Amino acid sequence: MSANGDTGIRPGTASLVIENTIVANGDRVAGEGVACGTGCRVHGNTVRANTDTGLDFSLDGAYTDNNITANTLLPVSGGTPRGGNFCDGTGVVAAACP
Amino acid sequence: MSVIAHGRSRALAAAWAAFGLALGADARAADGVLEINQTCAAGAGCFTGDTPGFPVQITGAAGRSYALTSDLFVADIDTRAILASGTIRGITIDLGGFTIQGPVTCVGQPASCTANGIGSGIQALGPTLSGVTVRNGTIRGMGGNGVALSDDCVVQQVNLVENADSGASGGIGCRIEDVSAVRNGAGGIGVTQRSFLRRVVARANGTVGIFASAGSEVQESVAVDNGGDGIACQSGCSVQTATSRDNGGFARRRYCR
Numbered sequence: 282m283s284a285n286g287d288t289g290i291r292p293g294t295a296s297l298v299i300e301n302t303i304v305a306n307g308d309r310v311a312g313e314g315v316a317c318g319t320g321c322r323v324h325g326n327t328v329r330a331n332t333d334t335g336l337d338f339s340l341d342g343a344y345t346d347n348n349i350t351a352n353t354l355l356p357v358s359g360g361t362p363r364g365g366n367f368c369d370g371t372g373v374v375a376a377a378c379p
Numbered sequence: 380m381s382v383i384a385h386g387r388s389r390a391l392a393a394a395w396a397a398f399g400l401a402l403g404a405d406a407r408a409a410d411g412v413l414e415i416n417q418t419c420a421a422g423a424g425c426f427t428g429d430t431p432g433f434p435v436q437i438t439g440a441a442g443r444s445y446a447l448t449s450d451l452f453v454a455d456i457d458t459r460a461i462l463a464s465g466t467i468r469g470i471t472i473d474l475g476g477f478t479i480q481g482p483v484t485c486v487g488q489p490a491s492c493t494a495n496g497i498g499s500g501i502q503a504l505g506p507t508l509s510g511v512t513v514r515n516g517t518i519r520g521m522g523g524n525g526v527a528l529s530d531d532c533v534v535q536q537v538n539l540v541e542n543a544d545s546g547a548s549g550g551i552g553c554r555i556e557d558v559s560a561v562r563n564g565a566g567g568i569g570v571t572q573r574s575f576l577r578r579v580v581a582r583a584n585g586t587v588g589i590f591a592s593a594g595s596e597v598q599e600s601v602a603v604d605n606g607g608d609g610i611a612c613q614s615g616c617s618v619q620t621a622t623s624r625d626n627g628g629f630a631r632r633r634y635c636r
Binding site: 287288289290291292293294295296297298299300301302303304305306307308309310312318332 | 593602606607608609610611612613614615616617618619620621622623624625626627
């Protein structure tokens with residue numbers, strides 16, 4: 282998770298992130314698309330071309346039905362995939378990203 | 380209210396206004412709203428409790444509903460345009476489509492401002508103040524925040540532009556709707572717990588675009604080209620159908636690639 286505060290959406294513990302578009306964040310320093318606190322749920326988002334990890338879960342948390350492409354570091358770090366996620370040009374809907 | 384009744388009330392109000400002016404009393408609009416304009420703000424005061432010159436001081440003694448009837452111009456970065464103080468719950472300040480204008484300008488993505496001070500456009504802070512509503516206008520170029528409000532605030536249809544501190548800061552349980560915060564020197568909009576933000580646009584602000592404390596909801600909002608996080612919120616918050624793009628620094632460069 283970036284310590285520099287250049288993230289698209291940074292929700293805290295037990296938060297919901299639903300159906301957002303999160304693109305190209307982190308120009309000055311590397312920036313995640315979403316940097317979640319513990320146990321947050323991420324559903325139905327488009328997360329693209331951010332300069333760090335697309336979805337970054339600090340602990341626990343789950344994600345479903347997200348489209349996560351072309352993020353610089355990883356599509357996802359941590360969290361539990363619960364299906365319907367699409368990652369980085371694999372051409373398939375992957376239950377697990379990456 | 381019927382047209383006739385409305386007409387009568389306006390006529391009566393006009394008569395009362397004339398009577399009041401004759402006595403040197405508060406300037407009231409036809410519906411009882413207390414008027415704020417540049418002449419009274421910079422001059423002798425606009426109503427009971429307001430001493431001469433800026434800031435226009437609202438103590439609640441004069442009434443609960445206020446409206447601008449002209450733009451307000453504040454010359455220096457440490458002077459507030461409107462200051463509410465005392466024990467007040469539930470007042471409304473209608474900007475009437477007018478602008479509160481300070482001396483600051485900010486440029487860039489994210490914004491950098493020419494100066495900063497403590498002069499907010501509208502300040503209503505403190506434990507004895509709550510439920511302040513600000514709507515329908517623009518606050519630009521203030522040395523401090525555009526608006527700085529306590530708990531249960533409401534900000535609707537307001538543009539907050541190039542203020543040296545944040546565009547808006549609010550307390551617990553605020554409601555921010557149809558508000559834009561553009562090129563403010565610090566954050567765009569920041570609110571405390573259990574606040575609700577909808578159709579907010581935060582663009583090119585110096586730090587975080589939208590910040591909401593625990594238990595808040597952010598809906599249908601846009602954070603673009605801000606210097607820090609696009610949307611940051613604490614535990615138990617919800618961010619839904621928002622767009623967060625090109626936040627975190629020198630975003631303009633991205634369009635040149």
